[in-house]
Amino acid sequence: MKIAKPFSEGRPALYAWLVVVMLCLVGCLNYLDRMMITTMRSSIVAAIPMSETQFGLLTSVFLWVYGLLSPVAGFLADRFSRSKVIIISLLVWSLVTWLTSHAVTFEQLLATRALMGISEACYIPAALALIMDYHPEKTKSLATGIHMGGVMFGQSLGFIGGWLAENHSWNFAFKVFGGFGIVYAMVLALTLRDSQSAIQKSSGDINKPGGFAGAIRKLLRTRSYLFAILYWGLISIVGWLVVAWLPTYFKEHFALSQSMAGVYSTGYFHSASLAGVLLGGFLADRWSRHNPRARVLVPLYGLLIGAPAIFLASNTAVLSVAIGCFMLYALTRTFTDANMMPILSMIVDARYRATAYGILNMFSCIVGGLGIYAGGMLRDADVALSAMFKVAAGLMLVCVVVLRYIRTEPVENQVLNQIEK
Numbered sequence: 001m002k003i004a005k006p007f008s009e010g011r012p013a014l015y016a017w018l019v020v021v022m023l024c025l026v027g028c029l030n031y032l033d034r035m036m037i038t039t040m041r042s043s044i045v046a047a048i049p050m051s052e053t054q055f056g057l058l059t060s061v062f063l064w065v066y067g068l069l070s071p072v073a074g075f076l077a078d079r080f081s082r083s084k085v086i087i088i089s090l091l092v093w094s095l096v097t098w099l100t101s102h103a104v105t106f107e108q109l110l111a112t113r114a115l116m117g118i119s120e121a122c123y124i125p126a127a128l129a130l131i132m133d134y135h136p137e138k139t140k141s142l143a144t145g146i147h148m149g150g151v152m153f154g155q156s157l158g159f160i161g162g163w164l165a166e167n168h169s170w171n172f173a174f175k176v177f178g179g180f181g182i183v184y185a186m187v188l189a190l191t192l193r194d195s196q197s198a199i200q201k202s203s204g205d206i207n208k209p210g211g212f213a214g215a216i217r218k219l220l221r222t223r224s225y226l227f228a229i230l231y232w233g234l235i236s237i238v239g240w241l242v243v244a245w246l247p248t249y250f251k252e253h254f255a256l257s258q259s260m261a262g263v264y265s266t267g268y269f270h271s272a273s274l275a276g277v278l279l280g281g282f283l284a285d286r287w288s289r290h291n292p293r294a295r296v297l298v299p300l301y302g303l304l305i306g307a308p309a310i311f312l313a314s315n316t317a318v319l320s321v322a323i324g325c326f327m328l329y330a331l332t333r334t335f336t337d338a339n340m341m342p343i344l345s346m347i348v349d350a351r352y353r354a355t356a357y358g359i360l361n362m363f364s365c366i367v368g369g370l371g372i373y374a375g376g377m378l379r380d381a382d383v384a385l386s387a388m389f390k391v392a393a394g395l396m397l398v399c400v401v402v403l404r405y406i407r408t409e410p411v412e413n414q415v416l417n418q419i420e421k
Contacts (some may be wrong), residue, residue, distance in 0.1 A: 074358020
């Protein structure tokens with residue numbers, strides 16, 4: 001009697017795309033669960049009295065915990081089963097989301113945000129590494145772009161929290177999405193698997209991942225990875241600065257209402273970002289068939305387009321021009337998001353991919369938070385937002401220079417070259 005193979009083994013190419021689809025929904029939940037609290041401030045403060053500083057601390061604590069634990073979370077995905085790390089992460093943060101709905105004091109709410117930071121930190125490094133395990137070179141960037149599109153879609157759905165809070169209660173959304181995440185984690189437990197080819201390759205390597213400190217030392221000795229950290233940190237400052245202050249810029253510079261400024265700075269902006277990760281992934285995959293540096297060059301050319309766009313947007317008095325320029329920036333800036341993990345897969349040991357991305361995540365959170373804080377200080381010093389956006393354009397050009405120093409020769413070839421020498 002012929003025994004049927006599991007779906008993941010019988011049709012590996014189709015299952016590789018199914019993995020992307022399944023993780024898209026997880027990524028959407030990951031950002032929706034963390035973002036919706038920011039859209040229901042009035043409802044939460046009415047139920048649990050707190051100061052503006054305390055409400056801001058709810059997001060800050062999440063960001064600090066999430067960023068600091070990202071390297072450790074990435075190492076867990078490299079050391080153990082990536083699919084299990086993803087499933088457990090989803091289950092725990094969904095339980096925490098549901099638990100948030102039962103908070104009755106500020107301290108309880110703050111504790112749930114810290115717990116969410118711990119559990120959600122484990123997801124992105126493991127998910128992107130699993131996608132790299134399943135997809136060949138010709139589809140890595142598009143697969144990553146589609147997944148990041150799911151993340152951005154979840155970010156753009158944050159308004160649902162405020163809408164549900166107004167029509168029901170502030171904790172209703174946490175009950176709904178927490179419960180959905182718990183059920184979906186059970187579905188993934190039956191359907192999501194690690195890549196067998198990646199497992200076999202790892203099992204044949206006598207130098208399996210050791211301790212966390214050893215993994216960090218090995219990564220930090222890789223020259224191209226150090227440039228990748230510098231690049232990711234600088235581009236994160238630009239990204240956080242623009243996202244945090246764009247609504248204020250539209251409102252003040254063009255005398256718009258708060259609602260219209262929000263539409264132009266989120267609806268239009270995030271739609272262009274979603275198109276950008278898909279386009280950036282597609283272009284890099286196609287070009288990489290003929291140019292091995294395509295995954296670096298696509299983000300590089302994207303920045304060369306985005307930097308002048310931001311500069312022009314900060315100088316124009318025409319609303320339609322500013323909207324168009326910021327959309328062009330959003331479109332081309334996200335070429336980086338589609339290609340960062342594929343770039344890492346070419347410059348670091350495959351055993352440390354998730355750890356490598358976790359370190360990038362940590363730097364993104366730290367410098368991004370500093371960038372937002374610095375923007376606030378400059379605002380207090382009466383520095384115009386248009387001047388800050390000009391600085392952002394300049395940083396993008398610095399990023400172009402840094403990208404040129406990232407060597408994208410596959411790690412396996414680098415090792416062989418060292419042995420031959």
